[in-house]
Amino acid sequence: MRLAWKMNPSRFRVFVPVVVLSGALLAPAALCASVAVTTGTDAEAKLPYWEVAAPGVSIRLVQRLPAQTRGFFQARGFSVADTDYVAARCVFQTIFRNTAPAVSSDAIDYDLREWVVHAGGVQRGLMTREDWKKIWIARRAPMAAQLAFEWGLLPTRQHYNPGDFNWGMSVYGLPPGTRFDLDVVWRQRGERHEVRVKELRCAPDVSPEPTAQ
Amino acid sequence: MSIFSHRSFWIAALALLLGVARAAEPPAQTLSRIDPPFPAPDFTLTGEDGNTYRLSDYRGKVVVLNFWATWCPPCREEMSSMERAHQKTRGENIVLLAVNVGETADQVFEFTGHYPVTFPLPIDADGAVLRRYPVVGLPTTFVIDPRGRVIYRAIGGREWDDERLLAELRKLVRR
Numbered sequence: 001m002r003l004a005w006k007m008n009p010s011r012f013r014v015f016v017p018v019v020v021l022s023g024a025l026l027a028p029a030a031l032c033a034s035v036a037v038t039t040g041t042d043a044e045a046k047l048p049y050w051e052v053a054a055p056g057v058s059i060r061l062v063q064r065l066p067a068q069t070r071g072f073f074q075a076r077g078f079s080v081a082d083t084d085y086v087a088a089r090c091v092f093q094t095i096f097r098n099t100a101p102a103v104s105s106d107a108i109d110y111d112l113r114e115w116v117v118h119a120g121g122v123q124r125g126l127m128t129r130e131d132w133k134k135i136w137i138a139r140r141a142p143m144a145a146q147l148a149f150e151w152g153l154l155p156t157r158q159h160y161n162p163g164d165f166n167w168g169m170s171v172y173g174l175p176p177g178t179r180f181d182l183d184v185v186w187r188q189r190g191e192r193h194e195v196r197v198k199e200l201r202c203a204p205d206v207s208p209e210p211t212a213q
Numbered sequence: 214m215s216i217f218s219h220r221s222f223w224i225a226a227l228a229l230l231l232g233v234a235r236a237a238e239p240p241a242q243t244l245s246r247i248d249p250p251f252p253a254p255d256f257t258l259t260g261e262d263g264n265t266y267r268l269s270d271y272r273g274k275v276v277v278l279n280f281w282a283t284w285c286p287p288c289r290e291e292m293s294s295m296e297r298a299h300q301k302t303r304g305e306n307i308v309l310l311a312v313n314v315g316e317t318a319d320q321v322f323e324f325t326g327h328y329p330v331t332f333p334l335p336i337d338a339d340g341a342v343l344r345r346y347p348v349v350g351l352p353t354t355f356v357i358d359p360r361g362r363v364i365y366r367a368i369g370g371r372e373w374d375d376e377r378l379l380a381e382l383r384k385l386v387r388r
Contacts, residue, residue, distance in 0.1 A: 144315055147339070148282070148315050155350045162243050164243070165287070166368065
């Protein structure tokens with residue numbers, strides 16, 4: 001602005017609108033270019049969520065109570081022991097979307113094997129479909145249950161065009177109630193993007209209280 | 214207002230409004246073109262209604278082939294719009310087939326009590342048909358042209374009665 005004040009009045013009349021217009025046009029782009037990580041309570045699940053929002057990308061992680069996980073997988077044919085095994089390993093409902101407008105050609109790719117869990121000074125990966133397949137074979141889980149588990153999990157790798165999305169569970173291999181940070185990674189327009197989501201919290205192993213009449 | 218002219222102020226306001234409006238856009242109703250198209254793997258499955266459904270019986274029509282499960286939230290969410298699309302396109306050589314993955318006829322029947330639909334719901338109990346298509350997450354929907362080629366794919370739910378999507382399907386019928 002100091003530069004503008006030194007200009008003569010005629011130049012000033014041209015300069016200010018140009019600066020304002022450029023700022024106005026670039027401001028939304030600059031805002032969009034940033035990555036926002038927000039947290040709150042998911043309106044539908046009534047449980048805490050953490051969300052990464054960047055231009056064309058939305059990733060929401062919603063806590064799942066161990067009791068919900070047990071109920072879901074028992075209904076799909078798993079034994080009580082098997083559902084306890086999953087429920088004790090920190091499960092989140094995950095919604096990954098390509099939010100780019102239809103006219104855009106911006107695809108997104110991700111690979112969960114690039115995501116990193118930081119907990120208690122230790123780094124580890126997520127438990128993917130492939131990891132669980134080995135576990136269920138070893139535990140001799142029924143085939144129908146294995147099928148539901150495989151498709152209930154967020155895909156290990158995915159390619160989303162604008163408008164595409166998945167819902168799926170992601171499993172972090174941590175005890176209930178554990179706090180952790182998560183490095184979320186995706187690729188867009190050939191660029192690797194990485195965001196650390198801080199202080200996520202695995203749901204505690206508590207049963208929901210009955211609602212008072 | 215002494216520094217900023219009225220014109221530049223309104224231009225700035227408009228630009229900001231456009232930015233906000235874009236951020237608030239509803240999800241894009243898109244179909245991703247498959248290039249090159251590939252022949253749709255044929256299958257024969259029994260439906261929740263006990264009838265037999267063979268994909269190749271629909272040759273000459275546009276088939277919207279959806280893979281879903283009752284426990285999958287976006288699958289449930291899009292089911293009503295598929296029914297509306299089915300009603301809107303009756304007699305237009307557009308067929309909807311929603312293949313349930315990994316469940317029983319009883320589970321699917323119970324589901325239809327909550328989400329009544331009138332198009333076929335074939336059941337792929339062991340996921341064998343699903344594995345012949347490039348699917349990595351549910352729901353995934355393919356659009357098959359009258360020549361039996363897979364032309365489009367949609368990952369995640371859509372509003373299938375959206376006029377833009379219906380226009381794409383109708384274009385394939387006329388081709």
